[in-house]
Amino acid sequence: MKQKRVIVGLSGGVDSSVAAYLLKEQGYEVIGLFMKNWHDDSVTISNECPWLEDSNDAMLVAQKLNIPFQTVDLSEEYKERIVDYMFHEYEMGRTPNPDVLCNREIKFDVFMKIAMDLGADYVATGHYCRKGVIEKDGTEIYQLLSGKDNNKDQSYFLCQLSQAQLSKTLFPIGELQKSEVRKIAANQDLITAEKRDSQGLCFIGKVRLPEFLQQQLAPKEGVIIEVPEDYSGYQKNIPNFSSEEERLAFLSEKNKYSKQDGTVVGKHQGAHYFTKGQRKGLAVGGTKEPLFVIDTDVSENIIYTGQGKQHPGLYRHGLFVTQEEVHWVRPDLQLQEDETLEVLARIRYRQPLEKATLHQTSTGLYVIFENAQSAITEGQFVAWYLEDELVGSGVIS
Incomplete structure (x- = not known):
C-alpha cells in the first residue's frame, strides 16, 4: 500500500516539530513546510519571534528527522486576508482575532491548497486539539475535540474550520500534555525542545500593537x-x-x-x-x-x-451573532428558527467554558449566558461546545 503523504506546517516551535516526528513514527511520508508570512521586522518587539530564526529551526528539525523541507512565502495573502482585515476592524472600533482568522484563511486554506498541490493526503499542525470521526445517516462526520491538555487546549483557535478542512487535517499532539511533548523533543534531541512558546500575532510574533496600527490608523487625541x-x-x-426575541435583545444590549x-x-x-x-x-x-x-x-x-x-x-448576559457570521463546524447540528440548544461557550481563548443557551432567530443567533460575562467584545469570536466537542462559532456583532 502506498504511504499516505502528510505535509506538516513546521513553524520552528516544539509542537510542530514533535507532530512531524510522531507522524514519521506512524509510517506516514512526511514533508515539512515553513510558512513565511511577514517581512516587516520594524514593528516586532526585540528578537522575540523573528521569522528567520524560526525558519532556521524548522529546517534543522527537518534535517534531524530526515524529511524534505521547503519554505513558502505567503506574506501577500497574509497581508490581504489578515493584516488589512485587522486594520479595518480596529478602525470600525471592533477587536479582531487574528489567530482564528489565520487558521481559517491561511493555514487551512492557502497552505492546505499548496499541500494538496504537492500531492498531500493530509496536512498536520502542532495544535493541541483532537479530531474525531462519527457516522451519522451513513455519512462520515468529523469532530473538532478539545486537546487533552486542558491548560493548552487550542480548539478555540480552530473554531472556524469546516468539515472539508477537518477531513484533510491531522492533529498528532492532541492527546499529549505539553510536558510530554517537550520530553519527546528532548529525547529526539530536537533543537526546539526547550524553545519558548511564541507569543503575539500568528506568525508575526510579539507586536507593539499601537505602533503596528499606527502604520495605517493615524493617532488622534x-x-x-x-x-x-x-x-x-x-x-x-x-x-x-412582547416577544421572546425582544427579551433576548434586551439581555444582549x-x-x-x-x-x-x-x-x-x-x-x-x-x-x-x-x-x-x-x-x-x-x-x-x-x-x-x-x-x-x-x-x-x-x-x-x-x-x-x-x-x-x-x-x-463590563458585564452582560448575552450577545448576538448575525446570520451570515454563524458558523457550524457540525452543520448537522445547525439550529432552525426558534430552536434552542444548551451549550458550553467561551468568548476568548483560555476562558473557562461557561453554561449558555443558543437561540436561533430569523436574523441570527443569540448566545445567552447563565452568568454575566465580562468584556464581551465586538469582532471577537464566540465558540460553543457540547462537552469537549467544539460544534460552532460566530463573530460577536
Whole structure:
C-alpha cells in the first residue's frame, strides 16, 4: 500500500516539530513546510519571534528527522486576508482575532491548497486539539475535540474550520500534555525542545500593537471618561416583553454612553487602539482601583472606563451573532428558527467554558449566558461546545 503523504506546517516551535516526528513514527511520508508570512521586522518587539530564526529551526528539525523541507512565502495573502482585515476592524472600533482568522484563511486554506498541490493526503499542525470521526445517516462526520491538555487546549483557535478542512487535517499532539511533548523533543534531541512558546500575532510574533496600527490608523487625541458604578443606565427596569426575541435583545444590549455620563480623567491617542476590558496603556493614575475600558466610541473618539474589574459596565448576559457570521463546524447540528440548544461557550481563548443557551432567530443567533460575562467584545469570536466537542462559532456583532 502506498504511504499516505502528510505535509506538516513546521513553524520552528516544539509542537510542530514533535507532530512531524510522531507522524514519521506512524509510517506516514512526511514533508515539512515553513510558512513565511511577514517581512516587516520594524514593528516586532526585540528578537522575540523573528521569522528567520524560526525558519532556521524548522529546517534543522527537518534535517534531524530526515524529511524534505521547503519554505513558502505567503506574506501577500497574509497581508490581504489578515493584516488589512485587522486594520479595518480596529478602525470600525471592533477587536479582531487574528489567530482564528489565520487558521481559517491561511493555514487551512492557502497552505492546505499548496499541500494538496504537492500531492498531500493530509496536512498536520502542532495544535493541541483532537479530531474525531462519527457516522451519522451513513455519512462520515468529523469532530473538532478539545486537546487533552486542558491548560493548552487550542480548539478555540480552530473554531472556524469546516468539515472539508477537518477531513484533510491531522492533529498528532492532541492527546499529549505539553510536558510530554517537550520530553519527546528532548529525547529526539530536537533543537526546539526547550524553545519558548511564541507569543503575539500568528506568525508575526510579539507586536507593539499601537505602533503596528499606527502604520495605517493615524493617532488622534481624545478624552478618557470615567463612568461611575452608580450610573443610572445600569439600573434598568425589566420591561414586559412582547416577544421572546425582544427579551433576548434586551439581555444582549450593550450600554450606550455619552460624555455627560462621567468625568474626563485623561487623554488618549486614538480610541481605535483600545479594546473592551483593557487595563494597560490608559496612563491614568490616582484612582482607588485600576481603570478598565468599558467601551470605545471611534466616531466621537472617546474611551469610556470604569474602576475595578467588577464594574457593572463590563458585564452582560448575552450577545448576538448575525446570520451570515454563524458558523457550524457540525452543520448537522445547525439550529432552525426558534430552536434552542444548551451549550458550553467561551468568548476568548483560555476562558473557562461557561453554561449558555443558543437561540436561533430569523436574523441570527443569540448566545445567552447563565452568568454575566465580562468584556464581551465586538469582532471577537464566540465558540460553543457540547462537552469537549467544539460544534460552532460566530463573530460577536
